[in-house]
Structure formats: structure tokens, C-alpha cells
Amino acid sequence: MGEPEADEEYPFDISPMYEGERIRKTDLYVELGGQSKPGFELVLFEPDPDKINDGEVSLIGPDLEEMEEGSTYAYAMIYKVYGEQIEEDLEAVIERRNHEYQGYIQGYMHLNQRSEIWVRISKETVKKGLKSLKQIGKATIMLFKAELPFIEKMEVTYVTDEDEVVRRLEEVKRVYEARDVKVRGLHDEDVDEFYQCTLCQSFAPTNVCVVTPDRTALCGAMNWFDSRAAARIDPEGPNAPIPKGECIDPIGGEYTGVDDAAVRLSGGEYDSIKLHSFLERPHTSCGCFEVAGFYMPEVDGIGWVHRGSKVSDTPIGLPFSSIASSVGGGKQVEGFLGIGVQYFYSPKFIQYDGGWRRVVWMASDLKERVGDAILEEMRGKIATEKDVKNIEELRAFLKKVDHPVVNGVTRDVDGAKITEGWAEAAEVAPPAEMEEAVLGEAEPLTRVPITQMMASGVDSPIKLILKDADIRIGKIIVKRKGEK
Numbered sequence: 001m002g003e004p005e006a007d008e009e010y011p012f013d014i015s016p017m018y019e020g021e022r023i024r025k026t027d028l029y030v031e032l033g034g035q036s037k038p039g040f041e042l043v044l045f046e047p048d049p050d051k052i053n054d055g056e057v058s059l060i061g062p063d064l065e066e067m068e069e070g071s072t073y074a075y076a077m078i079y080k081v082y083g084e085q086i087e088e089d090l091e092a093v094i095e096r097r098n099h100e101y102q103g104y105i106q107g108y109m110h111l112n113q114r115s116e117i118w119v120r121i122s123k124e125t126v127k128k129g130l131k132s133l134k135q136i137g138k139a140t141i142m143l144f145k146a147e148l149p150f151i152e153k154m155e156v157t158y159v160t161d162e163d164e165v166v167r168r169l170e171e172v173k174r175v176y177e178a179r180d181v182k183v184r185g186l187h188d189e190d191v192d193e194f195y196q197c198t199l200c201q202s203f204a205p206t207n208v209c210v211v212t213p214d215r216t217a218l219c220g221a222m223n224w225f226d227s228r229a230a231a232r233i234d235p236e237g238p239n240a241p242i243p244k245g246e247c248i249d250p251i252g253g254e255y256t257g258v259d260d261a262a263v264r265l266s267g268g269e270y271d272s273i274k275l276h277s278f279l280e281r282p283h284t285s286c287g288c289f290e291v292a293g294f295y296m297p298e299v300d301g302i303g304w305v306h307r308g309s310k311v312s313d314t315p316i317g318l319p320f321s322s323i324a325s326s327v328g329g330g331k332q333v334e335g336f337l338g339i340g341v342q343y344f345y346s347p348k349f350i351q352y353d354g355g356w357r358r359v360v361w362m363a364s365d366l367k368e369r370v371g372d373a374i375l376e377e378m379r380g381k382i383a384t385e386k387d388v389k390n391i392e393e394l395r396a397f398l399k400k401v402d403h404p405v406v407n408g409v410t411r412d413v414d415g416a417k418i419t420e421g422w423a424e425a426a427e428v429a430p431p432a433e434m435e436e437a438v439l440g441e442a443e444p445l446t447r448v449p450i451t452q453m454m455a456s457g458v459d460s461p462i463k464l465i466l467k468d469a470d471i472r473i474g475k476i477i478v479k480r481k482g483e484k
């Protein structure tokens with residue numbers, strides 16, 4: 001794509017080079033959607049071409065010029081599309097491309113998907129002449145039609161009126177749900193091909209997204225059917241088939257075809273991915289995951305918190321945003337995992353590590369949302385923030401409910417006992433001579449349980465391994481036992 005001059009209609013540059021551009025708070029004109037305001041994006045196929053006003057952009061609610069600088073507003077982006085080759089199956093595919101194409105607009109940051117979209121518009125772009133969201137809508141139509149020529153007609157409605165966004169949101173969630181349900185009857189062993197998605201490599205170059213029937217994409221926006229439709233209609237695009245090859249590990253979900261793709265797509269960074277593992281060579285996570293999982297060695301179990309959760313603290317003392325920074329970046333991080341909500345419904349959900357029997361904690365709003373996916377025997381055994389506040393309380397809770405991690409987890413799929421349990425083990429004690437490490441008085445969110453940071457003792461009392469860390473530390477205090 002060329003780079004049109006900034007002009008009246010588009011007073012900003014448009015180019016793939018802006019993909020991945022971040023807009024910091026200090027450079028922010030307004031924020032739309034995100035954590036604090038409702039929002040969504042939706043593509044709807046319109047079978048009757050006469051019902052689409054091609055190129056029209058309408059706005060319901062305040063426009064940019066009426067917005068208060070530095071504030072956050074609700075935001076819905078609704079796109080009606082028509083094309084002879086388009087059918088309903090392509091709605092999700094086209095919808096996911098909004099992330100990519102709007103990323104080409106200078107000074108406009110688009111993150112996440114579906115009802116979690118988060119947009120920032122920079123002061124600089126407003127200074128250059130951006131006055132209206134209708135200009136963004138026009139540019140978006142131009143980009144969609146240039147990149148996906150099978151879209152013959154397109155009409156845009158943006159909504160910034162909060163009541164109106166909320167009013168439409170329930171219906172929109174039903175559309176998402178209907179798409180998700182479609183794939184639940186299909187499983188990895190039923191197909192010959194999985195699909196790769198490289199859309200997020202602009203943010204996370206080593207990310208390897210593999211979409212399978214049992215593993216809907218971690219962004220939640222692309223299931224196996226969507227990926228197949230995308231690969232067929234846009235073979236040059238980010239989705240392409242991955243022949244499964246030979247199945248090396250049916251429980252972990254390791255295939256020669258996926259391992260080859262891991263090498264190819266990560267530029268050699270990874271050579272193996274187990275699709276249904278949490279702790280050993282897990283799937284990589286870019287930054288778009290709907291839910292972040294974290295391993296807690298003190299209880300040998302896994303916790304989950306989702307984007308947009310009302311829960312501010314997990315048992316490890318960190319909110320979603322801090323955990324997300326450990327999960328993301330296109331890395332394969334053993335002990336952290338980003339997933340899409342639909343993966344909870346998969347019968348292969350982290351089955352290598354014991355599936356639901358290894359889950360010890362969930363944010364209560366997430367547990368409620370996916371309650372029907374949870375293994376019945378486990379529903380009362382998974383704690384939330386309403387039951388426990390920290391690791392000590394979590395251990396006590398798990399003992400009280402006789403959670404499988406306490407005496408050892410038996411894997412449902414093959415009957416193997418995969419953990420020993422810790423019922424008989426001594427209480428978690430700090431390493432010898434080390435009572436406490438207080439990290440980051442300047443940044444409260446960096447107070448991390450020491451065991452979470454891969455503490456291990458060989459000759460020295462403690463060894464910290466921080467890989468690819470980005471740390472700001474105000475002060476470190478290391479105390480000997482008994483020292484004040």
C-alpha cells in the first residue's frame with residue numbers, strides 16, 4: 001500500500017508502518033472503550049446490496065470536537081458489508097481485520113477485539129486536522145476495500161453515546177456467542193489441517209497463533225471455521241493452513257506440522273508447541289488474549305483472570321494488567337498462558353496439566369461467566385477473590401475443599417497421576433536466611449511473591465532468573481531473619 005498525502009479527508013498518514021504504534025497517556029486526546037467504558041466492534045453481512053449505502057459513515061453520539069480532552073468515551077464500530085463472495089461465515093474474519101487496518105492510521109491505536117476494543121487517538125493527529133470519527137470511518141472503508149476487494153459495498157455506523165452502546169451490547173454478545181457455539185462439536189482429531197494466524201506479528205514478531213477446532217484463537221475472535229474461511233478467500237492474508245502432520249503427543253497436542261510452523265513463524269525462536277499444555281512448551285501469547293493464566297508453585301495450581309475483570313487482585317497480588325505483561329509479547333512462557341474464553345469449553349482444555357483439576361482460582365466474574373464449562377466435580381473447589389485474598393488463604397481453602405492439587409492430580413484423559421500433592425509438605429517457608437525481599441517501593445505492582453520469580457537454591461540461598469524482564473525498581477531491601 002502506498003502512503004497517501006495527508007489531506008482534508010484524511011489529515012493523517014495511512015500506512016502499515018503505523019501498525020503497532022502505541023499512544024501513551026501523555027499523548028492522548030481521547031480514549032474510546034477500554035477497561036472503563038463499554039465498546040464493541042461488529043461486522044454484519046447484508047445479503048441485499050440495495051440495503052447498504054456504500055461509503056456512508058454515520059455517528060450516534062458526541063464527535064471528537066465535542067469530546068473533552070483526556071477523557072474516555074464508549075465506542076461501538078458497526079460495519080455492514082456486501083459482496084457476491086461474502087457470506088455470514090466471513091463476518092468474524094472481516095471483523096478481525098479492523099484491528100489490522102485501523103492500525104495503519106497514524107495517531108489511532110486499536111487494541112483487542114469484540115466487546116473489549118480499546119482505541120486511543122493522539123493529540124498530534126487532532127492537531128494535524130482530525131476533527132471527526134467520520135474521517136476515521138471513511139479511511140477504514142477505503143482500507144477494507146483496498147485490502148479485501150471482495151467487499152463491494154460497505155457502510156459504517158460509529159456510536160459514542162454510552163446508553164446506546166450499552167443498549168446494543170447484549171444483542172451483539174448473542175451474535176458472538178452464536179459464532180462460538182458453532183465450533184464446539186468439532187475436535188482436533190476430526191480435521192487434517194489447523195490454521196496459522198500472523199495478524200499480531202506486527203506487535204509480537206515471534207508470536208505463533210495456531211487455531212484448531214479445540215483451541216479457538218486466544219483473542220477469541222477467530223475460530224477454526226473463521227480461519228478456514230479467511231485462508232480460502234484471502235490466501236495472501238495472515239491465515240494459512242497448517243497440515244497437522246504426525247501426532248507426537250495426543251494429550252499435550254503436539255503435531256509435527258505445528259512444530260514446523262512454530263520454527264517458521266517464530267523465526268526459529270521456538271521449535272515445539274504443545275497446544276493443550278500450560279507448563280511445558282505452551283502456545284505463545286501475543287497481547288490480545290482474553291484471559292491470562294498464571295501458575296502458583298505454592299499450591300501447584302493455576303489461576304485465571306480475564307481482561308475487563310472487576311477483580312483488582314489475584315492471590316499473587318497482581319491485577320490482570322500486570323500478569324498480562326508477563327504473558328504477552330509473542331513469548332512461550334512456561335507458567336503463564338493467554339487463552340480465549342472459548343478454550344474453557346474445550347474438552348482438551350490444558351489437559352496435559354490436568355485440565356480443570358489443576359485450576360485452583362478464578363476471578364469470580366470469570367467463574368460465573370464460564371460456569372457451565374467447569375467440570376462439575378470442580379465447581380465448588382475453585383476459589384475466587386471472595387473466598388481467599390492471598391496464597392496462604394488459598395492453601396487453606398484448597399485443603400478444606402479437598403482440591404485434587406492437595407493430594408495429587410490424576411489426569412482424566414489417561415488416568416495418569418501427574419502431581420504428588422503437597423498435603424504432607426511443610427508450610428511454604430522463605431528460603432534459608434532470606435525472610436523477605438521487598439521490591440519496588442516506587443511501583444506497588446512489582447511486589448511479587450518470591451517463588452513466582454523462579455527462586456531456587458543451589459549454593460547460594462536464592463537465585464533469581466529474570467528473562468526478558470523490563471523492571472523499574474525504586475528500592476530493594478534484603479533482610480536476614482530476625483533483622484528489623
Ligand code: SF4
Pocket residue numbers: 096197198199200201209211217218219220221222286288289
Ligand atoms: S491473537 Fe492470534 S488469532 Fe487472534 S488476530 Fe492475533 S494472531 Fe490472529
